[in-house]
Amino acid sequence: MSYFLNLVFAGLAVGAIYGMLAMGYAIIYKVSRVVNFAQGEIMMLIGYISYSVALRTDASAPLVMLSVIAGAIGVGLLIERFIVRPMLGQPVFSLVMMTIALAVMIRAVVGLIWGLDPYRFPGSATGAPIELFGVYMQPIQLFLLAVYVALCVGVWAFLRFNIVGIAMRATATDSTVSLLMGVSVSRLYRVAWIISALIAGIAGVLFANIYHIGPDLAHVGIRAFPAAILGGLDSVLGSALGGLIIGVVENLAGGYIASAYKEIAGFVVILVILMIRPYGLFGQKDIERV
Amino acid sequence: MLSQAPLNADLHVVNAQVLYDGVVEAVRDVSFSVDAGRIVCLLGANGAGKSTLLKAISGILGPEKGALTKGSITFAGKGLTALSSDGIVRKGIVQVPEGRRLFVNLTVEENLLMGGFTVRAAERAVRLESVYSLFPDLTDHRHRVAGYLSGGQQQMVAIGRALMSSPSLLMLDEPSLGLAPKIVEQIFAAISSLRDSGDIAILLVEQNARLALTISDYGYVLERGRVVFDGDAATLLGSPEIQEFYLGLDQSAGRKSLRDVKHYRRRKRWLA
Ligand SMILES: Nc1ncnc2c1ncn2[C@@H]1O[C@H](COP(=O)(O)OP(=O)(O)OP(=O)(O)O)[C@@H](O)[C@H]1O
Ligand SMILES: [Mg+2]
Numbered sequence: 001m002s003y004f005l006n007l008v009f010a011g012l013a014v015g016a017i018y019g020m021l022a023m024g025y026a027i028i029y030k031v032s033r034v035v036n037f038a039q040g041e042i043m044m045l046i047g048y049i050s051y052s053v054a055l056r057t058d059a060s061a062p063l064v065m066l067s068v069i070a071g072a073i074g075v076g077l078l079i080e081r082f083i084v085r086p087m088l089g090q091p092v093f094s095l096v097m098m099t100i101a102l103a104v105m106i107r108a109v110v111g112l113i114w115g116l117d118p119y120r121f122p123g124s125a126t127g128a129p130i131e132l133f134g135v136y137m138q139p140i141q142l143f144l145l146a147v148y149v150a151l152c153v154g155v156w157a158f159l160r161f162n163i164v165g166i167a168m169r170a171t172a173t174d175s176t177v178s179l180l181m182g183v184s185v186s187r188l189y190r191v192a193w194i195i196s197a198l199i200a201g202i203a204g205v206l207f208a209n210i211y212h213i214g215p216d217l218a219h220v221g222i223r224a225f226p227a228a229i230l231g232g233l234d235s236v237l238g239s240a241l242g243g244l245i246i247g248v249v250e251n252l253a254g255g256y257i258a259s260a261y262k263e264i265a266g267f268v269v270i271l272v273i274l275m276i277r278p279y280g281l282f283g284q285k286d287i288e289r290v
Numbered sequence: 291m292l293s294q295a296p297l298n299a300d301l302h303v304v305n306a307q308v309l310y311d312g313v314v315e316a317v318r319d320v321s322f323s324v325d326a327g328r329i330v331c332l333l334g335a336n337g338a339g340k341s342t343l344l345k346a347i348s349g350i351l352g353p354e355k356g357a358l359t360k361g362s363i364t365f366a367g368k369g370l371t372a373l374s375s376d377g378i379v380r381k382g383i384v385q386v387p388e389g390r391r392l393f394v395n396l397t398v399e400e401n402l403l404m405g406g407f408t409v410r411a412a413e414r415a416v417r418l419e420s421v422y423s424l425f426p427d428l429t430d431h432r433h434r435v436a437g438y439l440s441g442g443q444q445q446m447v448a449i450g451r452a453l454m455s456s457p458s459l460l461m462l463d464e465p466s467l468g469l470a471p472k473i474v475e476q477i478f479a480a481i482s483s484l485r486d487s488g489d490i491a492i493l494l495v496e497q498n499a500r501l502a503l504t505i506s507d508y509g510y511v512l513e514r515g516r517v518v519f520d521g522d523a524a525t526l527l528g529s530p531e532i533q534e535f536y537l538g539l540d541q542s543a544g545r546k547s548l549r550d551v552k553h554y555r556r557r558k559r560w561l562a
Binding site: 173174176178182183284 | 348350352353374375376379380384385387391393394395396400401403404405406407408411414451455
């Protein structure tokens with residue numbers, strides 16, 4: 001039993017990271033129908049930026065946090081300006097291809113600047129684990145889960161009560177009418193890319209603090225992708241929940257079957273779920289318009 | 291907002307030509323004007339180019355690969371053609387699109403708030419209450435998902451949504467489409483009371499010519515992308531050509547919608 005619970009808890013912790021990345025996928029997809037295949041790379045890039053800041057500032061927590069925010073805004077703005085905006089009016093598919101190119105580019109740039117070896121994140125907490133009902137929890141894992149919950153609540157409230165958040169949902173339903181309401185769609189895309197980069201950056205720093213900072217952070221993006229599909233690509237909170245599910249399933253598969261199954265378990269789950277619910281657990285079925 | 295509206299909030303479309311895909315000419319050499327405090331209607335059968343004109347004014351032809359290729363559109367003395375669609379809304383021009391096009395999975399209130407996207411939050415709250423007082427029926431449904439409302443209620447939301455930004459020019463694309471006569475009457479009463487309330491100019495696109503002319507001050511008739519008649523509403527209602535072709539009053543005295551007239555004409559063409 002405690003083996004099972006430990007697996008579940010560890011799954012939740014890694015699932016929270018997946019969930020955050022998946023929220024980023026969903027936010028961008030929601031407003032623009034674009035799947036951003038560079039999500040994991042953006043997480044890695046911002047992770048590295050904050051790593052450099054941590055190195056030079058003796059791991060000052062406020063400065064690391066600030067660097068995540070500044071990094072996310074910078075990355076989001078650059079991508080919107082140089083990749084998304086020039087592609088406006090082009091088929092969505094072309095932009096999706098551009099995000100794949102972007103992913104390759106970020107990986108190359110990160111490799112050039114920081115090299116290919118993983119590092120320990122400066123000041124990463126190695127506090128004694130807390131034991132509860134036989135489950136061992138690192139304080140940083142608990143912190144991660146708290147951040148995950150806070151982000152979910154924050155994003156939910158933003159989409160529900162903030163006019164820009166409402167505009168994102170409106171644009172997902174009918175982008176032409178959003179234009180008629182005076183929404184500047186390019187400004188909306190900018191906000192979406194920044195929020196998505198911000199959440200990815202937070203996930204990146206937490207990941208780096210729990211494990212390490214290295215080029216393999218980018219792979220987390222691919223592992224998180226099933227989470228977004230599972231939750232419904234246009235449902236931000238659904239995607240966040242999908243992350244937890246994928247994390248737990250992966251860990252259980254790794255713990256009870258064989259660690260080799262860990263990587264594919266998430267994809268098996270979406271295969272099954274998509275057969276039953278083609279739009280994911282919480283996805284909106286497109287409403288036909290005449 | 292209203293107090294800042296320029297006194298001469300008139301719309302002038304001059305010699306407009308609109309092409310889709312660079313070749314399909316949907317509007318050809320069309321000119322018309324709408325003055326503040328008046329309802330002007332654009333009449334015409336399916337495909338006449340009415341919606342295209344409204345899209346050109348709102349600056350949303352781009353996503354449909356359309357473009358204003360000749361002519362000019364000015365509002366309150368300033369050209370609109372260089373503005374983006376959100377800039378045009380900020381100038382005070384709003385349209386209620388054909389088929390209502392509510393954000394179906396947002397609530398009624400969220401739909402209305404979206405209409406006030408360009409105004410400040412405090413102003414938005416004030417406008418919200420005034421829309422509820424114009425359409426009291428909506429108050430009970432404010433937290434319902436808009437897609438589940440009846441057609442008439444949806445049209446009220448669509449008009450209310452457009453009014454949220456206190457427009458100086460309100461454009462309505464076939465507000466009577468698919469609604470029961472009783473509801474249409476209600477909607478049209480609301481439209482004419484808006485005009486009577488003052489500073490707003492209204493451009494009304496309709497297939498239901500008789501109904502539109504009864505509340506309009508002036509009318510233009512479009513046919514295959516060109517203006518073929520224009521005149522005071524009363525003149526148009528009385529003119530024999532209009533009566534025959536657009537009001538369907540020649541042989542049968544009964545009311546016919548333009549759609550019927552059009553089918554009748556098409557049948558005639560096939561028979562010929
Ligand atoms: N996106 C488009 N691409 C190409 N042609 C179009 C497009 N939209 C409209 N058209 C054409 O332009 C012409 C005018 O269309 P428009 O929608 O403006 O007519 P309308 O007067 O609003 O008709 P209805 O009463 O049916 O709404 C039609 O011949 C139509 O086929
Ligand atoms: Mg039309």
